[in-house]
Amino acid sequence: MVTINLRTKSPKAKISRLPPTLDIDASATVESLVASISEVTKLGTERLRLTLIDNTRLLPGTLLEKYDLQDNSIVYVKDLGLQVSWSTVFYIEYAGPIFIHLFFYNFQSIVYGKTFEHSTIQATVLDLILLHYIKREFETMFVHRFSNASMPALYIARNSAHYWLLSGFLLAYFVYAPGACSDLPGFVYYGLVALWVYAEFSNFVTHLILSSLRPKGTTQRKIPYGYGFSLVSCPNYFFESLAWLAVVLLSRSWSAALFWLVSTATMYKWALKKHSKYKHEFAGKYPKARKAIFPYIA
Known part of the structure; x- marks a missing residue:
């Protein structure tokens, strides 16, 4: 003693x-x-x-x-x-953009002072963004494995600002505005939607792989292998960035581009930290050819 x-x-x-x-x-x-x-x-x-x-x-x-x-x-x-679980934080973060985008799209007279017909691109962007965040809520509930870690409840507002402000209010206001997001040639439109579907599906698969590596309620870490992991340590971040790039190219909105740049830069920073931790924790065993987030680049 x-x-x-x-x-x-x-x-x-x-x-x-x-x-x-x-x-x-x-x-x-x-x-x-x-x-x-x-x-x-x-x-x-x-x-x-x-x-x-x-x-x-x-x-x-x-x-x-x-x-x-x-x-x-x-x-x-x-x-x-006072602490809250990370799952609670994620639920709140992702719920914001869902309701914000629905409000800006459906209550035109309140937001823009008049009613008008949205373009095909605007309707598609709404669908893609809603599906993205619904997928994130689903993953939080059924896929992600959380340790016992938590965060101060007062930090919820700070953490939610990225999603609620950048991908919520700012993105929704300019993307659904009158005259925004003109139509694209059919092959470009369908090609970008296909890119988004591929990226979101790939992101989901990598989350399943990561979830299988950590028994529920533990902080155990293993070297991930499989879909995307042969090239980078964080393919989930790479595919998410790719999905948002498809939204940027569809909408051609500066607000979408801003969110994509900020979120990609943030994920790049996270990927570098995770990549470094993997190399340190699994010294001598971790694949040397892997990059952090962008295949063959960084």
Whole structure:
């Protein structure tokens, strides 16, 4: 047994009921320590983050022995606030554009001050965007595997802004405006719709592969193989970018192009991080020829 000192890093972050010391088995896990603090403070385990004096975080799934905790070692406890699951965050993020696009398309007199007939392209873009986000909601419910990770409830608005503002209000307002999105030659129109279908289907397949690698409720990671993964670490991001590119070319709207650029840049950043983690975690085993997101490029 070791006796550790529990502290908060500032008076403003004070946690009521946090004991000054706590006895814990030195061979216990980080989860055990978090559970003990949770029991005393009456705060959910998902709200508690533990760090050492050098800001090293005590990570779930590790033994306390790893951090060489001795008698009178100091562990800082932070209350992250009310938490929500990532699945809840995704449901809210993706629901926004669905209702926003339906509103802008169907309530013309309120949005644009007059009624008019939408073009074939505008109707198609609406269908594709609705199908995209309905697919995302379906995947959140039945496909994606989430660890026990959560996020502060106050961050929902920040995370939703990308979807609600860029792919919601901004995209919908200009795409469904009077005179926007003129018709295209038949072969171009059907070709772009086919590209979107291919990209969305491929994105779904890669999500199924990723889901099969992680048992439900765990953070286990394996090297993904199969559809698209022979070329890049994150083919799901590549195919999603491709699907939105089809929407950009169909609508020829600057607002669609802006959302595509921002979302692709964001996914590229995420892909680089995941690619780096894969190479570090599976050093010597991870395929060297794979790029992060764009085949043969980056």
